Amino acid sequence: MKLIFIRHGKTTGDVEDRYGGDYDDHLTDKGRTQAQEALEELKTKNIRLIISSPLLRARETAEILAAGRCPVIVEPNFKERNQYGIVTGRIKEEVAMETPELAEALRDYLNTIEGAESYQDFRNRIVSAVNNLADKEQDICRAIIWHGGPMRVLFRDILKIGEIGKIGDLAWVEIEGDGKNFKIIDCRRI
Amino acid sequence: MLKIYLARHGQDQDNVRGILNGHRDEPLTALGENQAQELAQKIKTANIKFDKIYSSPLIRTTRTAEIVADALSMDKPEPMPLLIERDFGIMTGKPTAELESLCAPNILKTDTITYILSPEGAETFPQLMVRAHQILEKIKTNHQDGNILLVTSGDIGKMIYASYYNLYWKEVLTMFHFGNSELLLLANDSPAENAHVFKTEKFNH
Numbered sequence: 001m002k003l004i005f006i007r008h009g010k011t012t013g014d015v016e017d018r019y020g021g022d023y024d025d026h027l028t029d030k031g032r033t034q035a036q037e038a039l040e041e042l043k044t045k046n047i048r049l050i051i052s053s054p055l056l057r058a059r060e061t062a063e064i065l066a067a068g069r070c071p072v073i074v075e076p077n078f079k080e081r082n083q084y085g086i087v088t089g090r091i092k093e094e095v096a097m098e099t100p101e102l103a104e105a106l107r108d109y110l111n112t113i114e115g116a117e118s119y120q121d122f123r124n125r126i127v128s129a130v131n132n133l134a135d136k137e138q139d140i141c142r143a144i145i146w147h148g149g150p151m152r153v154l155f156r157d158i159l160k161i162g163e164i165g166k167i168g169d170l171a172w173v174e175i176e177g178d179g180k181n182f183k184i185i186d187c188r189r190i
Numbered sequence: 191m192l193k194i195y196l197a198r199h200g201q202d203q204d205n206v207r208g209i210l211n212g213h214r215d216e217p218l219t220a221l222g223e224n225q226a227q228e229l230a231q232k233i234k235t236a237n238i239k240f241d242k243i244y245s246s247p248l249i250r251t252t253r254t255a256e257i258v259a260d261a262l263s264m265d266k267p268e269p270m271p272l273l274i275e276r277d278f279g280i281m282t283g284k285p286t287a288e289l290e291s292l293c294a295p296n297i298l299k300t301d302t303i304t305y306i307l308s309p310e311g312a313e314t315f316p317q318l319m320v321r322a323h324q325i326l327e328k329i330k331t332n333h334q335d336g337n338i339l340l341v342t343s344g345d346i347g348k349m350i351y352a353s354y355y356n357l358y359w360k361e362v363l364t365m366f367h368f369g370n371s372e373l374l375l376l377a378n379d380s381p382a383e384n385a386h387v388f389k390t391e392k393f394n395h
Contacts (some may be wrong), residue, residue, distance in 0.1 A: 069246050103232065161320055165327055168356070185308065187316040190323060 001179065003133060003140040004045060006172040007151055008053075008061040014169075015059070016091060021149075021187070022082035022117070023089040024056040029055070035064035036067040041188060045051045045174065048140035053078040053147060061170075063147040077129035080147035081122040085115030109152075126153040134179035158182070164190065192356070193377040193385070194329060195240070195339045196347050197258070200225035201370045202250040208286050209344075212278035215248050225371035225390065228256040230261035233373070240264065241336035244329075246343060254371065255341035267341065272325045274316055277341030279311025298360070301365040306347075315359045318346055320351035321374050344368050348378035355382040 004128065009031030027035070045093045050072045052062035058079075073103050082088065087095050087102060096103040105111045112118040126149075134144065148167040155164040158177070159182055171189035175182045200222030206210035243254035245267040257266035281289065290297060290304045298305040308314045313321075329338055340350070351361040354376040357364065366386070368374070373387040 155320070161317065162324060163327075164320060164323060183308065184314055184316040184320070184358075187319055189356060190316070190319050190353075 001094060001134065001137055002045075002141075002176050004039065004042070004047065004141065004143040004172055004174045005154055006061070006065070006143055007148055007167050007170060008055075008145060009038075010169045011057045013089070014126070017093065018091050019084040019095065021080050021084040021088050022055075027057055027060045031169065032064060035061045037128050038170045038172065038188075039065055042143070045141050045143075049138075049142045050075070050145060051075050051078065051142060052145040053080065053150075055079050055147070056096065058145045058147065058184050061136070061138055063084045065143065065145065070112040075129060077125045077146075078144060078146045078150060080178075081119070081149040082115075082117035083109070083122075084147065085113045085117075087113075088115075100109045101145075107116075122149065123153050123157055127157055130154070130158055131179075137179065152166055161182065191378055192330065192333055192335050193236070193337045193366055193375060193380075194326075194350075195337065196209075196350060196368075196374040196376065197229060197254065197339060197341045198344055198368050198370055198372055199246075199248075199250040199254040200229075200339060208277055209288050210281055210284050211250075212275055212277055212282040213248070214283060216252050217249050218251070218389065222250070223253075226257040227261070229371040229373065229388065230258045234257060234261055236387075236389075239337060240307070243267040243268040243339045243341065245341040246280065246346075247271055248274060248343075251341045254292040255339075258339065258341070260280070264332060270325070270328075270340070271341060272321060272328065273342045273346065276345035277311070278306070279309045279313075279315045281306055281309040281312060295379075298363055300364050300367075305363055308378065315349065315363070316346075319359050322346065322349040324366065325350055326353055327350060345349045347374070351376060351385060358365065 009027050011025045013025035050062050050066050050070055052058045052074050054074045054076050066072050105113055108117050151167045155161055168189045174186040176185045191257035200286050202218050243255050244260050245251045247269045261265050264295055268351055274295045289306050293306040296307045349367050352359050369390045374385040375387050
């Protein structure tokens with residue numbers, strides 16, 4: 001079973017330095033170019049199905065990678081963690097000035113602020129969604145378009161190879177396995 | 191500015207016998223000791239000063255690092271387990287001349303080396319990229335600036351370079367050879383295309 005996990009491209013939220021998470025922004029021109037480059041890189045992988053987080057930045061990335069040839073389905077459980085609760089979508093600098101304690105609390109991913117999704121709940125939904133992919137064993141290469149948070153859960157809790165930190169635009173990792181044991185066989189921008 | 195220097199150990203007993211070493215822990219050969227001394231002298235002559243030396247915990251890297259530290263009158267190098275060479279799994283200890291026949295087609299051939307991609311129990315290059323990323327994060331967390339020397343091995347060394355310059359691991363494997371006792375520089379003002387500070391005339395792996 002081959003799965004390629006891909007983070008979406010650069011977004012308007014990145015550029016404006018906002019707290020992201022469970023909200024919608026769009027790919028910038030740069031983000032679209034990054035997705036086009038990744039499309040070239042991934043040509044030899046023969047991806048036959050794309051499964052995307054429902055958030056627009058992932059779906060826009062998915063559309064470019066599908067290139068009109070590959071089916072795209074949406075899986076709600078692949079969306080980014082609602083880590084930022086009441087400050088979701090707010091500009092980081094403004095939040096740091098208004099409520100510095102909140103900005104400080106957000107530096108540790110294990111904290112759950114007001115209105116946010118706990119790390120436990122988030123991790124459990126990602127792990128369970130990836131296990132579902134493994135259950136629906138298919139003999140084709142499938143790509144998952146998602147976010148930095150789920151990518152970190154993949155490394156930390158599923159592949160169990162520790163912290164990978166900030167994930168770059170269009171970073172991707174290809175894993176091969178039998179559902180129980182996975183091996184990373186290719187990666188870029190990790 | 192933070193400058194990260196990467197040195198590969200001198201020739202060890204497995205290198206000279208053409209054995210794939212990995213986590214095997216053989217000492218330097220006499221040539222390897224000389225290579226480490228020469229590296230230390232070149233660093234001294236070039237007036238490069240390090241704020242700290244880290245080394246993989248294997249004896250070939252520890253010994254190389256100690257030789258450099260002594261020559262520069264520095265404290266003993268600090269062991270960093272993350273810097274250990276790639277684990278070659280069941281291919282550990284095999285003759286390098288046989289790797290192609292044992293592992294084809296799951297190999298990548300260059301002018302100088304045949305890389306084996308995923309033998310049983312081995313770390314893959316993408317996995318080394320993850321480890322390399324973690325090494326660089328650790329260094330950057332502990333050091334805001336200065337010159338740091340990492341004494342390490344070939345395969346993980348190349349991936350540290352790849353991770354630093356955000357390059358694709360497959361392309362980096364074909365880019366250059368990281369020979370015994372060679373020195374690479376990773377820095378913001380040092381271009382990826384020109385990473386070698388010192389090259390050895392003949393590579394001995």
